[in-house]
Amino acid sequence: MSFDPWIWIAGFLTLMIFSFLYKDNPFYKFAEHLFVGVANGYYIVFYWHQALKPNLYEPLKAGEFIYIVPLLLGLLYFTRFIPKIGWLVRLPLGFMIGWGAGISIPANIQAFIFKQIEGTIVTPESFNMGWEGLWSLVILIGVICTVIYFFFSTEHRGLLKFGSRLGIVFIMLGFGASFGYTVMARVSLLIGRIQFILGPWLGLIK
Amino acid sequence: MKFFYTLTKIDRRLIYLVLTALVILPFFLKFSIPQNIMPQTKKLFDFIERLSPEDNKAVLLSIDYTPQTMPECHPMAISILTHCFKKKIPVLGVSFDPQAPGLAIEAFNTVINNLNARAETNDDSIIYGRDYVYLGWKSGRIAALMEMGEKISTVFPRDYYNNYTDSLPLMERIKNYRDVSIAIILAAADYPQEWLMYAQARYGLKLGAGLTAVMAPKYYPFLQTGQLSGMMSGMKGAAEYENLLLTAGYTEKTGKAEIGMNSQTLIHLLIIILIIIGNIGYVATRRQSVKKQNG
Numbered sequence: 471m472s473f474d475p476w477i478w479i480a481g482f483l484t485l486m487i488f489s490f491l492y493k494d495n496p497f498y499k500f501a502e503h504l505f506v507g508v509a510n511g512y513y514i515v516f517y518w519h520q521a522l523k524p525n526l527y528e529p530l531k532a533g534e535f536i537y538i539v540p541l542l543l544g545l546l547y548f549t550r551f552i553p554k555i556g557w558l559v560r561l562p563l564g565f566m567i568g569w570g571a572g573i574s575i576p577a578n579i580q581a582f583i584f585k586q587i588e589g590t591i592v593t594p595e596s597f598n599m600g601w602e603g604l605w606s607l608v609i610l611i612g613v614i615c616t617v618i619y620f621f622f623s624t625e626h627r628g629l630l631k632f633g634s635r636l637g638i639v640f641i642m643l644g645f646g647a648s649f650g651y652t653v654m655a656r657v658s659l660l661i662g663r664i665q666f667i668l669g670p671w672l673g674l675i676k
Numbered sequence: 677m678k679f680f681y682t683l684t685k686i687d688r689r690l691i692y693l694v695l696t697a698l699v700i701l702p703f704f705l706k707f708s709i710p711q712n713i714m715p716q717t718k719k720l721f722d723f724i725e726r727l728s729p730e731d732n733k734a735v736l737l738s739i740d741y742t743p744q745t746m747p748e749c750h751p752m753a754i755s756i757l758t759h760c761f762k763k764k765i766p767v768l769g770v771s772f773d774p775q776a777p778g779l780a781i782e783a784f785n786t787v788i789n790n791l792n793a794r795a796e797t798n799d800d801s802i803i804y805g806r807d808y809v810y811l812g813w814k815s816g817r818i819a820a821l822m823e824m825g826e827k828i829s830t831v832f833p834r835d836y837y838n839n840y841t842d843s844l845p846l847m848e849r850i851k852n853y854r855d856v857s858i859a860i861i862l863a864a865a866d867y868p869q870e871w872l873m874y875a876q877a878r879y880g881l882k883l884g885a886g887l888t889a890v891m892a893p894k895y896y897p898f899l900q901t902g903q904l905s906g907m908m909s910g911m912k913g914a915a916e917y918e919n920l921l922l923t924a925g926y927t928e929k930t931g932k933a934e935i936g937m938n939s940q941t942l943i944h945l946l947i948i949i950l951i952i953i954g955n956i957g958y959v960a961t962r963r964q965s966v967k968k969q970n971g
Contacts, residue, residue, distance in 0.1 A: 491692045516774050521815040573818060577873035581903070585877075589901035609900065648893045650944075651910065655748065655889035657699070657943045658911040661936040662747025664699050675703045 471673045481671040484663050612640040677964055683957030691950065698946055702938035709941045711934075716899050717916040720860070720884045720906025724756070725924070727765050727857050734766040734850045736859040738867065739780035740773040745864035745888050751914035751933035752862050752886035753783035755921055761791055761802050762926045766846055768856070769810040770832070772817040772867060777836065784810060804837075805844040812836030817867070818874060825853045825879040853881045858905060862886040868895060872903055886913065911936055 472478065486501035529537045543565060549558040590613045597603030618630060619637030626634045668674045724735065737756060741749035760767050769784065771777050788802045795801040802808065811832040814820045820831045828851060829841040841847050849855060859881055861868045868885045875881045882905050885895060889910025898904040908917055914933035921927045 492689060513774060517815075520774070520813050525815065573822075574873065577877055581873045581877040585901050585903055586897060589897065644893065648890075651889040651892050653944065653947055654910050654912065654940060657940055658747045658889065658936065659744060660696075661699055661911070661939050664696070664703075664939075665747070665932060665936065668700070668703055 472671055477671050481667060484667060488663075611636070616640050677961075680957045680960035680964075683953050684961055686950075686953075695943060695946060698942040699939040702942065703935070707938065709938050711912070711915055711919065711937055713916045713920065714909070714913070716904075716907040716909070717913050718906075718920065719899075720908060721759070721917060721920045721924075723858060723882075723884065723905050724759050724763070724765070727760075727763065729764040729766075731857060732849055733855050733857040734768045734846070735760050736768045736770065736856045738859060738861040738863070738871070739769060739771050739776050739783065740861060740863040740865065740867045741779065741888070742773060742775040742864050743779065746779065747932070747936060748888045748911045748914060749862045749864060749886060750779065750783060751911075751918060751931050752908050753780070754787055754931060755914065755917040756860055756862075756886070757783060757787040758791075759917075759921060759926060761787060761807065764807075765857075766806075766850070767808040768828075768846070768850060769808065771813045772820070773863070773865065774813060777813050780810060781836070784808065805839070805846060807846070809841070809844055809846050809850075810836045811841065818870060821870060821874040822878065825875065825881070827852055853879045856881060858882040858884050860884040860886060863891070864888050866891070868898075868904075872898060876903060911940060 483501050483504070486497040489495055490498040526537055526541060530541070543562045546558050546562045549555045590610050592603070592606045592610050596606040615633045615637035617637075618626075618633035619641065621630070621634075624630060665675070669676070727733070727735070735756075737753070737760075739753055741753075757767060769780055771780050788808075792801050811828070812835060814831060823831045829847060832841050835841050835844065853859075853875060859871060859875060861871055861883065863885070864887075868883065868887070871881075871883055876883050883903065884906045885904055886908040887895060887910070889912070892907070892909035892913075895904060895907060899907055908914055911933050915930070915937045918927070918930040918934045922930055
């Protein structure tokens with residue numbers, strides 16, 4: 471069993487959070503509020519020491535006055551709280567949206583559209599690698615049918631109806647995989663806490 | 677009828693109790709449920725296995741998970757670092773998640789203390805600045821990811837320990853993405869997406885990922901297109917990598933992920949059983965209520 475007081479605090483807080491599984495109670499509420507407070511405190515201190523101080527305060531102190539421009543742009547966000555000059559918030563927003571769109575649109579198209587379309591192309595060479603060819607075909611059919619399912623400009627009749635029905639099957643398979651993985655992720659978190667309680671805290675396992 | 681109705685109304689607290697018992701049980705009853713190795717984990721392992729110190733390139737490890745996702749991602753970090761250091765491949769660590777630096781340091785220290793405890797000479801030891809560097813956290817990650825393709829020390833003029841980056845021996849040969857053989861992103865949020873957009877699409881950097889299980893399905897298409905050179909998915913991916921290290925002789929035993937997978941398998945069986953029970957109860961009670969309505 472641990473003699474470290476921090477391990478004991480962490481252990482009790484874990485149990486307080488788990489107590490919600492029985493029903494809502496003051497112990498859970500206390501742990502929840504403490505978490506919110508600690509998290510906020512951490513972020514404020516972290517951002518000051520890791521972002522504002524090295525990237526703004528220290529350069530300004532060293533006489534690099536060009537940093538006044540981003541400082542002013544940042545401060546303009548706060549004009550939202552003053553209705554008379556609230557319109558000034560559009561300046562940093564415009565800057566961010568313009569920069570963001572310019573940077574992300576070409577990168578998005580390149581990484582997510584061109585590359586993904588490339589991934590659906592089936593060539594005769596695909597079939598030289600045994601099962602790979604068959605899977606390539608399944609991916610191509612899956613992509614087309616899923617896109618058909620989301621094609622709402624025409625009524626789904628005939629071939630479109632068949633395609634959209636098949637599309638639902640692929641979508642459901644996707645949801646099933648996501649659900650399975652979500653269960654695994656959530657259970658992993660529980661396993662992690664149990665490992666902590668039984669290991670570092672109670673010393674029952676190595 | 678009452679029996680089927682009961683099936684649909686099992687007290688959730690009873691389910692939690694059984695679930696917790698099944699998580700705890702494998703830690704005390706020593707048994708091992710065999711795990712298969714998924715191809716994406718093997719691909720990542722093989723990629724690092726093919727690297728050589730003579731390549732003069734580093735592995736860039738972006739540690740971006742948070743304390744709550746440690747059970748899934750921390751064993752991945754331990755495994756990747758062990759693999760690289762045992763092969764004498766230098767590692768460059770970075771973080772873009774504000775919660776990650778403390779965990780990154782812990783992962784580095786765990787592996788390095790373990791390896792250095794067995795080292796006999798200076799060459800066998802893992803030394804900061806020569807074999808690895810942790811650059812720390814940086815705000816504005818999109819700009820940082822792009823700028824690192826040009827010059828890493830512009831983005832990180834100082835490392836996590838406040839040393840001048842250019843003064844570190846490793847950084848004399850690792851200038852930008854051209855000197856990085858693969859970047860592996862261990863993340864609990866959508867950071868790999870930005871690496872794909874800004875580091876790979878623009879600079880052709882090879883990428884691998886270690887993700888929480890919730891994120892994994894979203895990244896499978898990138899494996900199929902070759903945008904990701906390998907991937908570890910959740911605790912299972914971490915356990916698979918631990919097994920691969922053990923089989924290859926890099927470690928003497930598996931780590932925390934492998935131990936957790938026994939509980940994981942039991943819980944999955946429980947959930948499958950509960951889904952079946954719930955559906956049987958639902959179908960049976962619905963038939964009964966339809967019969968009642970009709971007549």
